[in-house]
Structure formats: structure tokens, C-alpha cells
Amino acid sequence: MSGKDVTEVVLADAAGIARAARCLESGGLVAVPTETVYGLAARADSAEAVAKIYAAKGRPDFNPLIVHVTGVEQAARYGVFSPEARALAEAHWPGPLTLVVPRRADSGLADAVTAGLATIALRAPAHPAMRALLEQLDFPLAAPSANRSGFISPTTPGHVLASLDGRIDLVLDGGPTRAGVESTIVAVRADGRVEELRPGPLSIGVRGSGAHIEAPGQLASHYAPGKPVRLNAEAAEAGEFLIGFGKIAGDCTLSASGDVTEAAARLYACLHEAALASQPRIAVALVPEGGVGRAINDRLRRAAA
Ligand code: AMP
Ligand code: MG
Numbered sequence: 001m002s003g004k005d006v007t008e009v010v011l012a013d014a015a016g017i018a019r020a021a022r023c024l025e026s027g028g029l030v031a032v033p034t035e036t037v038y039g040l041a042a043r044a045d046s047a048e049a050v051a052k053i054y055a056a057k058g059r060p061d062f063n064p065l066i067v068h069v070t071g072v073e074q075a076a077r078y079g080v081f082s083p084e085a086r087a088l089a090e091a092h093w094p095g096p097l098t099l100v101v102p103r104r105a106d107s108g109l110a111d112a113v114t115a116g117l118a119t120i121a122l123r124a125p126a127h128p129a130m131r132a133l134l135e136q137l138d139f140p141l142a143a144p145s146a147n148r149s150g151f152i153s154p155t156t157p158g159h160v161l162a163s164l165d166g167r168i169d170l171v172l173d174g175g176p177t178r179a180g181v182e183s184t185i186v187a188v189r190a191d192g193r194v195e196e197l198r199p200g201p202l203s204i205g206v207r208g209s210g211a212h213i214e215a216p217g218q219l220a221s222h223y224a225p226g227k228p229v230r231l232n233a234e235a236a237e238a239g240e241f242l243i244g245f246g247k248i249a250g251d252c253t254l255s256a257s258g259d260v261t262e263a264a265a266r267l268y269a270c271l272h273e274a275a276l277a278s279q280p281r282i283a284v285a286l287v288p289e290g291g292v293g294r295a296i297n298d299r300l301r302r303a304a305a
Pocket of ligand 1: 065100117145182197
């Protein structure tokens, strides 16, 4: 199955999950719900299947993929887990934390997954449908966000279809995602040092060195809505679609009560709406930095870049 043309959508019930498992086993592409955003999954041990992810997304081949696993036991077959890395996995998995660790030479995964790096990014997601799916498979899933490269991440099956309809085999419909922004990415160095590569829903109290770009998802203009974006707006100017927050009500409002968690869950839905709106420009109200606010502002700065 991969002539594509028609992308099927199935509910993430037992039958739908079994269907997705068969499709992935035969090397297909399935959009899957996670607690962060929808992922575009393929079996990570098949070079052919992984190549389809890059082709469907139009993703540059130097941008590696996150490998999704059931937990630290499976993860340790593909990456080297120092005591520090193991402690982080045990504390936060399943959950929205991706760990970048040294790649095992005998991992048996497609080289394209790690784009030639000596490290591998691993995560055990918490979404019940994704977990049930991973439990049924005897291979891990490579899965970047289920959108065309460079565009806005999907938090609903509708967002997935808007950019990938006809280019993938199946969408497993688990409804809107809960956290709304991509996982926190943290690298655990050989000497045990921990460095944040991308802020996300989970704050573990470390920051990146900022010395060089290691996660290409950190490149500016990675989350582009295709229109100019003005930040810290207090009101819409002529021709602007306003994304509001708190007291500033917009054409779409992230959280009227000023709750950053709610704002994160609605961020990409508002950006998708803004991208489709008739207004040629987008303005966004100030969102505070606390908690997941830091990840929201990280994505907004990239959308504006
Ligand atoms: P996406 O799932 O689309 O958010 O993309 C996955 C993110 O993980 C991208 O920003 C990648 O650059 C990053 N990533 C994947 N593997 C690695 C790795 N080995 N080292 C650093 N970053 C990685
Ligand atoms: Mg992405």
C-alpha cells in the first residue's frame, strides 16, 4: 500500500489501531495521535518506509527523526542509556520528553532515521492509542510531526489532511491532541551533562548552550504559517488576523482566562485558522514565559522569523 491518492481516516479504537499496525508492518505511512502533536509514523527498521516519510513531508534529509518506543527497555536497544539518561526516562516516560543519546552501532534501524548522526532521539509517548499501537508492533516507529516540512504542526486529523491528504496511507483519529506543542528535546552527553535542545510541554530545569544548532527543528522559520507574523500585539491593525490571549480577545483566542496550558493546546489550531483566513497578516498577543509559555514563545518567534 503506497500508491497513495486516497488517505483513509479510522477512529483510534481497537479495530483502527489493529488496522494501523498492519499498515505499518507492510511499510506504510500512518499519521498517529500523540499527547503533543500528530506524528507521521513509519517502521524505523525499514529504509524504504523511512524514506517515504521524508518524501511525503518534503523534509530535508539532514533533519533526523524521533524514534518512538514503549519505554526505556526498548529504547536501550537503539541508544546508549547512561545512568543520567535512564533516570530522566524513568522520571518522565511515558510523556512529552525526547532524549537524545549516543546511537548504538548495532541498532538495526534505518540510517536515514538519524540522518548520519552519532546520536539518536528517543521518546515513549503517553497517548493511550499510540501506546496501544506500539505495544502491538515488534519494531519502533520513526515519526516527525505530520505536516509538510516547514509548515505548522498538526493537532487534529483535519490539520494532517490539510497538508498530507493523498500522500500518506492512513490517519488514526484520536481527536485533538492534549499538550499541543512538540516534545521537549534534551540531549544527555557522554559525561552526563544534560542540555535542552528544544523547549516543550515539560520543563526539566536545564537550558541549551545555544552554541550551535543541533536539532534542525530549532532553525528559524520552522513553523511558518506562510504570512507575516507580528508578535506582542495589543490590537489588530488593518489586514491582520489577531490571535488573542487573556484580556486581548482575538479572531482566535489562545486562552481567554490567561492559562498557558490551554494556550499551548490551542496554539496550532489558531495558527492554522490564521493561515487560512482572508487577512494577509497575523498578529499575536503577548503570551507569558512561565511553564509551557516558553515553548509557545519559541514556536511563535520561529513562526515570525
Ligand atoms: P519533529 O518531530 O518534526 O518535531 O522533528 C524532530 C526533531 O527532533 C527535529 O527538530 C530534529 O532535528 C530533532 N532530532 C531528531 N534526532 C536528533 C538527534 N539525534 N540530535 C538532535 N536532534 C534530533
Ligand atoms: Mg516538525
